Amino acid sequence: MLELPEVLTLVRQLNESVKNRRIRKVWPPTKAHKFCWYSGEPEEYDKALAGSRIAGAEGFGTFAELIFDNGRKLCVNDGVNLRLMPAGKVPGNYQLMMELDDGQALVFTVAMYGGIFEHDGSYDNHYYLASRNSISPFAQDFPAYYLRLFSESKPTLSAKAFLATEQRFPGIGNGTLQDILFEAGIHPKRKIGTLEQKERDKLLQTVMKVLNDMTKLGGRDTEKDLFGASGGYKTRMSKNTAGTDCGQCGGTILKENYLGGSVYFCPECQHQDLAGQHPIM
Missing domain, CATH: 3.20.190.10 (MutM-like, N-terminal)
Incomplete structure (x- = not known):
């Protein structure tokens, strides 16, 4: 997609x-x-x-x-x-x-x-x-827009739901968010209200960095371009890597169904126990 x-x-x-x-x-x-x-x-x-x-x-x-x-x-x-x-x-x-x-x-x-x-x-x-009418992640005013939406969102919203639902960020979907969350070290089910400030800052920077990397390399390797060729960006969390070893820690990449689609994550790098924490007050 x-x-x-x-x-x-x-x-x-x-x-x-x-x-x-x-x-x-x-x-x-x-x-x-x-x-x-x-x-x-x-x-x-x-x-x-x-x-x-x-x-x-x-x-x-x-x-x-x-x-x-x-x-x-x-x-x-x-x-x-x-x-x-x-x-x-x-x-x-x-x-x-x-x-x-x-x-x-x-x-x-x-x-x-x-x-x-x-x-x-x-x-x-x-x-x-x-x-x-969306603000591109590559636009100068994207950080301010992102931070405003983060502050307005319910703290019980999961990281996946925040990034990929309700048209908050058109163009970020269930595909690109997998590597974004992996690079940020955040479990897809983690409630955004449990994120420490340094984690919130890292997530914003990771959104912009990963999307930029994917674009520069011609899209993800799970998708095809105008000529039918696979994109040059090698996904770390996708259908291509499920069940294989995590390149960061050596653990096994898992696949689960969540919010109407699949999520891929490393349980060692993206700790699931944090997903059940109470929001930070």
């Missing part, structure tokens, strides 16, 4: 590879997907976009957005796989396909769920607006 490092990697690659390319034709889905959503009918996307040029791409939160020179936009959210390939090698099943004037094609597919939304700039979806 796309999170901020993958979104920014995808947008960089789009700007490098398809900017100024003209859209020859937009093809509707070849296979219906129950959990792929569109704005209006995808059969109408060709009328809106064919003949226009790609002016650029932007990324924010969990959304990547193509911008066209006729004023239209097309955004995808975290569940959409976007690939660039020769038009002659497009797979038989896709949820949308854009044929470009250089013989290549942008192919949109969805595995579990996702949205492909064509609009004129007035798209008012809650999650889209939350991502677009």
Whole structure:
């Protein structure tokens, strides 16, 4: 699933590879997907976009957005796989396909769920607006924003819930938070009210550092980029490392279900007994 490092990697690659390319034709889905959503009918996307040029791409939160020179936009959210390939090698099943004037094609597919939304700039979806209006972890004013949300959050909230729920930080999800919490030495179930001041400071710095590392390396190795290649950031806590030895202490990396998804952690480096402490008053 796309999170901020993958979104920014995808947008960089789009700007490098398809900017100024003209859209020859937009093809509707070849296979219906129950959990792929569109704005209006995808059969109408060709009328809106064919003949226009790609002016650029932007990324924010969990959304990547193509911008066209006729004023239209097309955004995808975290569940959409976007690939660039020769038009002659497009797979038989896709949820949308854009044929470009250089013989290549942008192919949109969805595995579990996702949205492909064509609009004129007035798209008012809650999650889209939350991502677009969010303060990037790379922005100068992010620390102040983060600290304000931390102080306003319930002390009984877990570290995972604080980072990855309620759209507090769009783009930080159940994937990126695993390495963030590991690097900070905080158990995913730990109540944020039990964190000492030095731990709170470390968590903020780790959020910014880990996301920066992931972005610089082209996203996580659990995800694919525009060309179908795995990201260069080697995850320390993920499905790829569950059951293996922790590179920091040699303990075994564990996987548990928590808050609607899996969490991966080292019980030696991220002590679970602290997760049950009473909040610091």
